[in-house]
Amino acid sequence: MARLENLNLSQQVTNELGKAIIVGDYNTETGLPTEAQLCEVYGISRTAVREAVKMLAAKGLISSRPRQGIRVEPADNWNLYDTSVLKWLLESSPSLYVLKEFLQVRLAIEPQAAALAARKGDQAAIAEIKMALDKMQAAADEPEGVMHEPDLAFHTAILHASGNRFFYQLRDFIRTALHVSIQHTTPAKGNKQAIAEEHFKVYNAIVSGDPERAKNMMTYMIDEAMAFIEKEIADKEAAAQ
Amino acid sequence: MARLENLNLSQQVTNELGKAIIVGDYNTETGLPTEAQLCEVYGISRTAVREAVKMLAAKGLISSRPRQGIRVEPADNWNLYDTSVLKWLLESSPSLYVLKEFLQVRLAIEPQAAALAARKGDQAAIAEIKMALDKMQAAADEPEGVMHEPDLAFHTAILHASGNRFFYQLRDFIRTALHVSIQHTTPAKGNKQAIAEEHFKVYNAIVSGDPERAKNMMTYMIDEAMAFIEKEIADKEAAAQ
DNA sequence: CTCACCTAATTTATAATATAATATTTTTAA
DNA sequence: TTAAAAATATTATATTATAAATTAGGTGAG
Incomplete structure (x- = not known):
């Protein structure tokens, strides 16, 4: 076990088993070994095994009942918005396709969040967006990678400014999506100045209280990334033939 | 304890403690009692207490470390998309405001899901939508409440037809939102036939492969519910003064 | 007197063992 | 052949013991 x-x-x-389940080593057919067997395999006590089982059950990956053993739940029931589950999924799946799904969710959430921020974002929250934006602009002349963190902060700040707990709750999800996204897109689009400019337009729409424009600008930004990914997928599939 | x-x-x-945390009986300041104290309070073994603690930790509500005891995590870290957490939240908060937040999320997710379903939903998935719709239409002449279940099924089927795991994952969230929503809106809008008609228009856009129209129709439907809730909130606030 | 180090105390973490509850399988008896 | 009963396997709960981690307090050197 990776210590x-x-x-x-x-x-x-929990990590070991979670990954093993998501990668398919255990599935709904096979189920998991019994607690006793897991103890032997990992060389640990039942206490530790059971606690791991409870955590995985809380994340929707498994369920356990007396005499039946530990079952793997259908993938539809996995709590994909759980940070750990998401991490395991990314480690096991070809990321381009997951990335497309990510972007579809971002395309749903973020423009709406930006619109809400423009409509009723409070001073402090909008100031947070501004701070992240400033750092992005400052990083435009810096070496590759410096802009990454303020970029994440910018998007997170907008979710926060939406004033909706459920949007803000998705910040880790969006951060993960963005992180994966940037790894794919940054090499191609070298013009960091242009990226900062686009982000500024979103901020500008928010601070001037224009929900429609904030929404549209955000949609535009994410749509660009989507177009890029779709092209990459198309290229890859063409190369595979 | 409610048995x-x-x-x-x-x-x-887990249920007891989860509710107690969300309602505020325990907070980041106070933390939770020690394991030993919880054993006494509930009259159970440490095993059971610790398993509950692990599950709540997996849902982001608490964290525990030796000597420090069990801490309540800031509300921002709670996994609101976890079905249990959501249930506890609804039981503790005035539902009108939560409902508005629900509708904002639905307004982000469902139109996008409908568009994806229209663009690339497969036969089987779209047939599912149709089945739910048929049941809705059949229920239009039935007594109050019969339409509820097919209504939920309709929206779930669209999430499924989107082909995006992250959208479909939100089905329990949407179901909960719809469930609460219907309790508020149904009494007012008696015209079940009209509701079925609106749903049909969404379906029609999807089955004829028109993403834009599917999106717009879905937006319209949810927006109607939103307008209703906002009016209700306004009335309530006016009455309170 | 101050600071680094050591010691003690508290609480969770892990282990080991025993018994209960539950659900499946096998056996038994009508 | 079928229904009831017994045996069995597995998780659920309880109990006890020990380890590890963290905090607080004390002690001694400088």
């Missing part, structure tokens, strides 16, 4: 320091035993086991 | 049959001990404790 990740900093994580306790049951968390480590 | 919900059908749930095991640690699940019951």
